[in-house]
Amino acid sequence: DSGVTQTPKHLITATGQRVTLRCSPRSGDLSVYWYQQSLDQGLQFLIQYYNGEERAKGNILERFSAQQFPDLHSELNLSSLELGDSALYFCASSSGARGNEQFFGPGTRLTVL
Amino acid sequence: EDQVTQSPEALRLQEGESSSLNCSYTVSGLRGLFWYRQDPGKGPEFLFTLYSAGEEKEKERLKATLTKKESFLHITAPKPEDSATYLCAVPGSGNTPLVFGKGTRLSVIA
Secondary structure, three states, rough: OOOOOEOOOEEOOOOOOOOEEEOOOOOOEEEEEEEEEEOOOOEEEEEEEEOEEEEOOOOOOOOEEEOOOOOOOEEEOOOOOOOHEEEEEEEEOOOOOOOOOEEEOOEEEEEEE | OEEEEEEEEEEEEEEEOOOOEEEEOOOOOOOOOEEEEEOOOOOEEEEEEEEEOOOOOEOEEEEEEEEEOEEEEOOOOOOOOEEEEEEEEEEEOOOOOOOOOOOOEEEOOO
């Protein structure tokens, strides 16, 4: 158990809908990262927040947004969902802003029908 | 462009048959190399961090080593429970936190 929690574990929704994924980092960690992993694809970095502020942006679509709250939990919002958005979404956390080991949560499996 | 390449893509071993996985990278100013294990449908599990050429880390049947341009994950006398995808990652340039390779899918057959 990494100490990172993610909810929900599974999400099934329809095209065009909007969903919110939630992540709580390990106790004491200030950075939260979001990744997408599609079938047979590697881990694609989406976005990082450090202590409430956006720190780095990867291949995140404009339909996706995220935020980190004062209690350091984070939410990833996915809107106007398409079939291709079906994937595993992982959250990770680390103590520092960069260069640290990242610890991953169990993931949310999103299925768009 | 920062790149991490892992080989082979897939590896099938008999139980007890030792082997090595490779991770090569192109990034300026290496600030650490990270190895993870990922089971199907689960989040990656952190294994090791290596910071400088010549450094080695061990955990049970796994040993990670680092040179200036690549890292190896040596698996000694593997067991079926070592079957998983092994990922390596390096911090990217600029503010990119980690760049991951696509992984090596290891299957150990009893």
